[in-house]
Structures are given as C-alpha cells and as structure tokens.
Amino acid sequence: MAKTIMIQGTMSNAGKSLLAAGLCRIFHQDGYRVAPFKSQNMALNSFITSEGLEMGRAQVMQAEAAGIEPSVLMNPILLKPTNDVGSQVIVNGEVLGTMSARDYFKYKKKLVPDIMKAFHKLAEENDIIVIEGAGSPAEINLKSEDIVNMGMAKMAKAPVLLAGDIDRGGVFAQLYGTVELLEEDERKMIKGLIINKFRGDKSILDPGVAMLEEKCKIPVVGVAPYMNIQVEDEDSLTERFDRHQEVGVIDMAVIRVPRISNFTDFNPFESIPGVSLRYVQHPSGLKQPDVIFLPGTKNTMDDLKWLRESGMEALILKAAASGTLIFGICGGYQMLGENLSDPHGVEAGGTMRGIGLLPVDTVFAEHKTRTQVCGKFLELDEEFAPLKNVEFTGYEIHMGESTWKNGAVASTSTCDTVTGTEKTEGTFYHNVCGTYVHGIFDKEEVALGLVRAVGIRKGIDVSEMEGVDFATFKETQYDILASELRKHLDMKKIYEILEQGVEDILEESESEGEAEK
Incomplete structure (x- = not known):
C-alpha cells in the first residue's frame, strides 16, 4: 500500500498544484512509483483520458510530472461551474448532472465511496500518493462536510504540508490563523509548513520563520521561491490573465x-x-x-x-x-x-x-x-x-x-x-x-x-522563428521545478514525514472519541 503525503493551502492559488507537481517529479526522479490525487477539483480546464473520461488538468499536469499516464482515478470528482451558484458534477469521468452549490453541499458525502475506491486503486499501484487539497482547510462553515482537505487527509491517513502564499502578503497570519482554526487532531496532522512564492533575501525572513515555528509548534520545511515555471494552469485564477505583455512582431x-x-x-x-x-x-x-x-x-x-x-x-x-x-x-x-x-x-x-x-x-x-x-x-x-x-x-x-x-x-x-x-x-x-x-x-x-x-x-x-514541441518543453519545466524545490525544501524532513505517517494520531483521536462516548 502506498505511503501518502498531502499539500494543503491557506487559500486558493497558494501554489498547491505546483508544489504537488514538484514533489511528484522529485519522487519519480528518486525511483518511486508516484501518482497525484485530488478528491474534488473545481475548474473549467479539463482533459479527456485515453478511455474517453473527463478529469481536471491540474492532475494531468501532476501525472506528467510523475512520468505516468493521466487517469480519472487521480480526480474522481470534477466540478465545472456553469454560473455563479451551480456546477456540472462529473464523477469518475462521467457527467452526473448539474447541481446548485447548496444541493451539492448536501449530496457530496454520498460520493465518498467513489473517492475512496479511486484512492485505494491508485494506492495499490504506486509507492507514493501526493494528494492536493482545495481552497483552505480552515473554511469553518464547510468543515462538517469536508471531503477534500482535512476530511480527505483523515480518510487517506496522510500527513499534511500546509503552504502559504507570501506573494500576496500576510503569510505568517495565513499559516498561524489556519492552524489555529483547526481542531486539535487536525493540527497534529500538519507536519510541516511551507512559505511559498518568496522573492528576496531569505535571511530577512528568518526571525519570522522562527516565531512561526514557536507559535505553531510545527516546523517550516521550506521557503519556496517565486518560480516562473511554464506548465499548465488549473483555472481562471491563473496569473496569465493579468500579465503585462508587450506587443510582439x-x-x-x-x-x-x-x-x-x-x-x-x-x-x-x-x-x-x-x-x-x-x-x-x-x-x-x-x-x-x-x-x-x-x-x-x-x-x-x-x-x-x-x-x-x-x-x-x-x-x-x-x-x-x-x-x-x-x-x-x-x-x-x-x-x-x-x-x-x-x-x-x-x-x-x-x-x-x-x-x-x-x-x-x-x-x-x-x-x-x-x-x-x-x-x-x-x-x-x-x-x-x-x-x-x-x-x-x-x-x-x-x-x-x-x-x-x-x-x-x-x-x-x-x-x-x-x-x-x-x-x-x-x-x-x-x-x-x-x-x-x-x-x-x-x-x-x-x-x-x-x-x-x-x-x-x-x-x-518569420522563417527564423522557432517553436517547441510542447510536450518536450513541459518535461524540461518539470525538471526545473524539481531542481528548485530540492534546493529550497528540506527533502530529508519531508521523507521522514512521509515514512512516519499519522496513523498514531488518528488512532489516538479515535480512542479519545470512544472515551467521550
């Protein structure tokens, strides 16, 4: 059975997808059979697998980084917004129907068997599963029905690395606030913090990192730089849309x-x-x-x-x-x-x-x-x-x-x-x-x-203009991503987290729950 590790974020677009892809590439380079997984993805960028099934492009990108063919097992639930309050619901690559946000919120727990069937199938075939969360685990109005953040981490028995986006400011408050809003057993499952998208001299950041570790009682396992990696974006949060582009020839x-x-x-x-x-x-x-x-x-x-x-x-x-x-x-x-x-x-x-x-x-x-x-x-x-x-x-x-x-x-x-x-x-x-x-x-x-x-x-x-084979180009980008993350993440610590898992924490939590009953 595969070992698991999960990337969660303090908010949407904190860089979870790219970090997960980078870890997939690193584990692949280190000789492991690795696969990505995201139980529920909301995005309008989708892909069709060789079997004719539909899945989110983020997991396609991560599968490419892992050196394997994309499979709908990697993204059993895909939500494609049709308007501001409803989405087309795709389960195991097939259209289930269109639901309002309220109706889907009531219904989604019924999809847990589909999620776990896909997850276990992947776990049987691989050494490591890199799981990606969605949005933030501290959305306290949604936690009771969560199937994609801490709810998924518990079902998969996955230790969590929590990433914050320093590029948008307030990263220490992001990380500390997220940890504080979690339940005690959830906090214990977070085994490392990552400060993502950093630009500048890291030494200036060090006092804040030390204080964050002291307050959260969780180690910071890396300060990842802002990287201009040309891989495919998941959805409309892409920075491509707002990039200033000079007019070319x-x-x-x-x-x-x-x-x-x-x-x-x-x-x-x-x-x-x-x-x-x-x-x-x-x-x-x-x-x-x-x-x-x-x-x-x-x-x-x-x-x-x-x-x-x-x-x-x-x-x-x-x-x-x-x-x-x-x-x-x-x-x-x-x-x-x-x-x-x-x-x-x-x-x-x-x-x-x-x-x-x-x-x-x-x-x-x-x-x-x-x-x-x-x-x-x-x-x-x-x-x-x-x-x-x-x-x-x-x-x-x-x-x-x-x-x-x-x-x-x-x-x-x-x-x-x-x-x-x-x-x-x-x-x-x-x-x-x-x-x-x-x-x-x-x-x-x-x-x-x-x-x-x-x-x-x-x-x-324009005869001198040269393009690239995009598939080959992306391979070089995944290698660059892995190389940069190796420099800035404590991979020795991450491998230790992967090996230790969180089964003891979950068993302790279950025992406490039984005692309270």
Missing part, C-alpha cells in the same frame, strides 16, 4: 470570455520568441492583433451574449473584415457560426444568432462528446495555407454538434484514437477557422504553421 489576442475554459490550448505560443499572446477582457485592450482566438467556454450562449453586449463582437467582425485571422476552438468555434440552438436546456435554452463568420449551425445535445483524436489540417485557403496537411493530436469535449451549411469547408480530418472512427470536422472560410479539437497547437509544427500564416499576410519573414 506577431501579436495574438485571446478573448477572455467570462466562462473561459481550456485556455491552456494557447500556451505553446508563449514559447515562441517574437510572438506575444495577450488575454483581452475589455474592448479597449484588443488593439489590432494579427490573430484573434475565441477559446472554449463552459457556457457558449451566455458568453456570446457577453461578447455582443460588451462591444467585443463588433470589434471581432471589424477585424475579420480587415483580414485579421480569427480562430475559434470548441465553444469559440460554435460562436463563430450562424445559429445556436439549445432545445434541451443544456445551457440557457432557446436559440441565438451566432457571430456569422462561419457557415455552420450548432445544436446543443444532452450527450457530451469526449474523445482523444489525432488528425491533420486539410487543404485550407491561402490565409491558412501553411497549415495544410500539418498533423496534430488533441481531444474533443463538447455538448454541441455543428452542421455545415452551403459554402462550408471542413478544416481538419480526425481519427478517434480509441474507436478508430475517422471524420472531417471544423470549418474554415477565408481568414476564419474553427475546430472542436483542444490541444491542437501543442505540436511545434502546428503553432509555427499559424505564425507563418501571419507572416505571409503581413509580408514579413
């Missing part, structure tokens, strides 16, 4: 719709020198990009309405008329069509006029398409000519089906990697292109093909 803009999902599709462009990739939320920030990307979204019709009301749609139409390349993926592809219809109430219900740049209509279906694919671009018009016959891999995950109208031409041909089913999909029309395939730019040849298309349109030589 080739300027690309991703429209940041309110329910943006799978924006990781565009990460490969960040690694091409001379290319700027900007996330644009307001019409004033769009400027005059060479490419406008319409990304995936969890609510296509509502986000299309936002485009229309914000004035962004009018700017997209103006840019398209001037010859700017427009590329839509999944929900973005659907928006670019002529009509959208939702007869089953999958989203908002009813019908809506699309942007009208592609001759397709979309009808939302009750069944979700989930599959990995390989394929190639077809013979596109001159605006996208450098992409002709370029091969790609990726995955489809969508509720809608798009049908071609007169004048429509498919943009790609794909093959389902599980069933072998071949089809043509997507659409292009002059300088506008759409596809359902996520991850389509991950191969260097595809990303550079689009860059070359821009170069031809602008009349500039």
Whole structure:
C-alpha cells in the first residue's frame, strides 16, 4: 500500500498544484512509483483520458510530472461551474448532472465511496500518493462536510504540508490563523509548513520563520521561491490573465470570455520568441492583433451574449473584415457560426444568432462528446495555407454538434484514437477557422504553421522563428521545478514525514472519541 503525503493551502492559488507537481517529479526522479490525487477539483480546464473520461488538468499536469499516464482515478470528482451558484458534477469521468452549490453541499458525502475506491486503486499501484487539497482547510462553515482537505487527509491517513502564499502578503497570519482554526487532531496532522512564492533575501525572513515555528509548534520545511515555471494552469485564477505583455512582431489576442475554459490550448505560443499572446477582457485592450482566438467556454450562449453586449463582437467582425485571422476552438468555434440552438436546456435554452463568420449551425445535445483524436489540417485557403496537411493530436469535449451549411469547408480530418472512427470536422472560410479539437497547437509544427500564416499576410519573414514541441518543453519545466524545490525544501524532513505517517494520531483521536462516548 502506498505511503501518502498531502499539500494543503491557506487559500486558493497558494501554489498547491505546483508544489504537488514538484514533489511528484522529485519522487519519480528518486525511483518511486508516484501518482497525484485530488478528491474534488473545481475548474473549467479539463482533459479527456485515453478511455474517453473527463478529469481536471491540474492532475494531468501532476501525472506528467510523475512520468505516468493521466487517469480519472487521480480526480474522481470534477466540478465545472456553469454560473455563479451551480456546477456540472462529473464523477469518475462521467457527467452526473448539474447541481446548485447548496444541493451539492448536501449530496457530496454520498460520493465518498467513489473517492475512496479511486484512492485505494491508485494506492495499490504506486509507492507514493501526493494528494492536493482545495481552497483552505480552515473554511469553518464547510468543515462538517469536508471531503477534500482535512476530511480527505483523515480518510487517506496522510500527513499534511500546509503552504502559504507570501506573494500576496500576510503569510505568517495565513499559516498561524489556519492552524489555529483547526481542531486539535487536525493540527497534529500538519507536519510541516511551507512559505511559498518568496522573492528576496531569505535571511530577512528568518526571525519570522522562527516565531512561526514557536507559535505553531510545527516546523517550516521550506521557503519556496517565486518560480516562473511554464506548465499548465488549473483555472481562471491563473496569473496569465493579468500579465503585462508587450506587443510582439506577431501579436495574438485571446478573448477572455467570462466562462473561459481550456485556455491552456494557447500556451505553446508563449514559447515562441517574437510572438506575444495577450488575454483581452475589455474592448479597449484588443488593439489590432494579427490573430484573434475565441477559446472554449463552459457556457457558449451566455458568453456570446457577453461578447455582443460588451462591444467585443463588433470589434471581432471589424477585424475579420480587415483580414485579421480569427480562430475559434470548441465553444469559440460554435460562436463563430450562424445559429445556436439549445432545445434541451443544456445551457440557457432557446436559440441565438451566432457571430456569422462561419457557415455552420450548432445544436446543443444532452450527450457530451469526449474523445482523444489525432488528425491533420486539410487543404485550407491561402490565409491558412501553411497549415495544410500539418498533423496534430488533441481531444474533443463538447455538448454541441455543428452542421455545415452551403459554402462550408471542413478544416481538419480526425481519427478517434480509441474507436478508430475517422471524420472531417471544423470549418474554415477565408481568414476564419474553427475546430472542436483542444490541444491542437501543442505540436511545434502546428503553432509555427499559424505564425507563418501571419507572416505571409503581413509580408514579413518569420522563417527564423522557432517553436517547441510542447510536450518536450513541459518535461524540461518539470525538471526545473524539481531542481528548485530540492534546493529550497528540506527533502530529508519531508521523507521522514512521509515514512512516519499519522496513523498514531488518528488512532489516538479515535480512542479519545470512544472515551467521550
């Protein structure tokens, strides 16, 4: 049975996912079979496994760091927000239904058997399980029904490392306050504290570290630096959205719709020198990009309405008329069509006029398409000519089906990697292109093909621009992450914590509970 260790945080975006990935990589490098695990994940960035099951991208990233294939066992519950008070609930990779926050809160304890079945299966196959928590364990209004922080730590008998984010300030209060709000048995399960995202001279921090250890009676096992590691972000808390980006020789803009999902599709462009990739939320920030990307979204019709009301749609139409390349993926592809219809109430219900740049209509279906694919671009018009016959891999995950109208031409041909089913999909029309395939730019040849298309349109030589194979690039990033954490975390102490576990604490707590009865 695998040994376990858990990373919890004082808040969302404290760096839990990256720390867990780093530990996965370190344990993998040290020769252990290691797997990540997160019982419940809330994110709009998701992935389709080779079995056609859906899981959160954070655990995909951590699995890559661990050197293993992603499995839905690593994330048995995925919540994909559909609005501010409800989410689509995905259990073991399959859609269970859509629930309000209140209804899910009442229901989620029924999912504990699914969680533990997945966890035990992973534990049988690996030497170490690195578990990630969610949000904060000190959310005292939610603790009674917790299945992802201390509740999960107890079920998995996992010692906890608690991470605080110094970059946002108040890290000593974060860590001390979190510890103080826990129950006594929970405090005993926290075996180490981590100060994360530190910039500067650590010696200046040392007096505070000593005082924190004295007050919490828990050792600080590391002060991890702020790291600019280029791996995939979990959700809309990403710092990519707020990053100041100078306009490059080739300027690309991703429209940041309110329910943006799978924006990781565009990460490969960040690694091409001379290319700027900007996330644009307001019409004033769009400027005059060479490419406008319409990304995936969890609510296509509502986000299309936002485009229309914000004035962004009018700017997209103006840019398209001037010859700017427009590329839509999944929900973005659907928006670019002529009509959208939702007869089953999958989203908002009813019908809506699309942007009208592609001759397709979309009808939302009750069944979700989930599959990995390989394929190639077809013979596109001159605006996208450098992409002709370029091969790609990726995955489809969508509720809608798009049908071609007169004048429509498919943009790609794909093959389902599980069933072998071949089809043509997507659409292009002059300088506008759409596809359902996520991850389509991950191969260097595809990303550079689009860059070359821009170069031809602008009349500039981009032949010297070099991209990267994104899968290979991420491998180097995981190694850098592991190397940095080895320098700044006390790995000897962490291995001791891993070996000691917390079974004695849990047994003591159970005995005290029986005595009170």
